[in-house]
Amino acid sequence: MSAMAEPASFRARVAAAVADPRLAEAIARTTGTARRKRAAAVASWADFASARALGRDIKDHVIAHLGHYLALFERNARASGAEVHWARTAQEACDITVRICRAAGARRVTRAKSMLGEEIGLPHALREAGIERIETDLAEHIIQLAGERPSHIVWPALHKTREQVAELFRARHHDAARGADVAALVASARRELRAGFFAAEVGISGANFLIADSGAVCTVTNEGNAELTTTPPRVHIVTAGIEKLVPSTAHAMTLLRLLVRSATGAEVTQYTTFHCGPKRAGDPDGPEAFHIVLVDNGRTRMLAEGLREMLRCLRCGACLNHCVVFRTIGGHAYGGTYPGPMGAVLTPALDGLAANRDLPQACTLNGQCQEVCPVAIPLPKLLRGWRDRSWREGLEPATLRRSLALWRFCVLRPRLYRLAAGGAVRLVRMFARNGWIRRMPFAGGWTRDRDFPAPPARTFLEQYHRSSSARGERR
Amino acid sequence: MTAREAIFGAIGAAGERAVADEAAIAAAAAGLLARCAPTRPAQGAGTAREIFLRRLRSPALGASVAAVGRAAEVPDAVRRHLAAAGLAPVVALQPHPALRALDWSGFDVRPAIAIDETAAVGWAHGGIAETGSLVFRSGPDSPTLFAFLPLHHIVVVPARRIRPWLEDYATLEAGEAWPRNLTLVTGPSGTTDIEGRLVRGAHGPAHLHVLVLDEGG
């Protein structure tokens, strides 16, 4: 998908990311602002904790009765004039979407940012089908021009500095801004995209909520691009994960308060729209046909395999902004559609554990993500679950398994363990200079990036015995 | 097996009872809704109208607001606002009967909205004090695009239709059906997509001016 080939392994992608000082700067700029604003929003909400528990319970209620709510949503959406489609897999979802586009005679589609669309590979499927795609969200527009993947679920172009965006716009926009003033860059994109909204036969959006009791689809944006994407074209297609359901519009409001404060620190998005069916008789604008593609793509498997809690996710991005690992390596290093803590849980579920076993390991388990999650998803617990499973399925490398087996052998034999530990401490100290170890055989992975404090001359047990016998003499 | 059957089958296999007790589910959903009110963020003192005005004046929202006593004063308020912004009295007028009934002489009034319209005058279905949001229900007298295409959007909202909470426009009133679009507009359009910095006027209006109309309420 990327214009520049990405390294195949997680480690190589991480190495490339940490070596890029511009990336570090870009991540720090956006996530720093996001953390500050979220903290202020939460601090000024006295009952945030009970709202969060309520948000969690609303999502759990829907997930516990997913079949009921899906059937209800389908019935009400059909009654409003929508056509409802079902897709088991990403491939099926793309096939349905492309078929609808073709039937509408679409040569060009506009698209309002949707992580599900990225997850199912819709940009790629549209290209294969020869359908021109105009991304209308500013960040998606930037990465479309750059030929890159999103690096954050709320700010897909977070990895780009304004200078890089300015360079890109100068090369690609018809009437580009001069300089790297952010306001001028936004104005340049506004000019560039305006005509595109009216040149598409089909508009494609995602869904933040699916409202079961009305059959409506809720989108939230700050730019206003969702409504401009879904109103002028003849056909509106929604692609949505089946976990997006809520019982009613009123239930959605509690989740909306949590979602927006956690994402950007605002009280509500500038534009919150409930799309219900196609254009009505007498409506001056709106699409003639409204399609909703409901996508499973691994979600029912997550239900069955102990990842039920992950289906609460509102895609707010707070866990990314607060994650020390995400803030160090950025989004692309994760390799999947979803980065950060939520991505490290989702990607093995969506793309398989074998190819992604590094992701749940790349975590300090400091618990920040769970603390800021507006629906209290126990992300560290779910990550540990993947680690456990990876071990049980024999996916951990042989060297790790052998060293752990050796360690276990020693630990179960205290005399041997003490002997080995005493020997190891003395051996390691031979590499110390002024109390620090800069280089040591077999420890390059650690010492390449940081020094290692030399251990004390004696092991804990040796010191313990010595001090207790000294006390014994005094007595 | 169709995809639909497969998905419902997988949900059933994951532990949901095949025949759900609809009444029990509805009761549980109502119970969740009943817990919502006490968790809402504090609004501070005042009537819904006062709180609404305060929200709209807060710099974070980036809008401007004025009160008008009578509907007949709206064209003058619009004229003054446009003049202050250095704009000619040219407006696209939302096809709402209450707006169309006013005297727009001296204005160049456009009946439809152009793709790069400079200014539009709209009429909101309601307002929400909690967030300073305007509520639009799409329909013959309220095209969706009126709230998105203009650079300057000037919106009249009747004071009596300002309600305290987001939930207050989340249910249907007697005789209402869901419109194609129910849209909450909160301040002018914005983006933080480049380095997290807020810039107004991303795709939608860069300027939002709200006229709270006290007549009739």
Ligand code: SF4
């Ligand atoms: S896991 Fe929680 S914090 Fe992370 S994106 Fe989802 S809802 Fe937000």
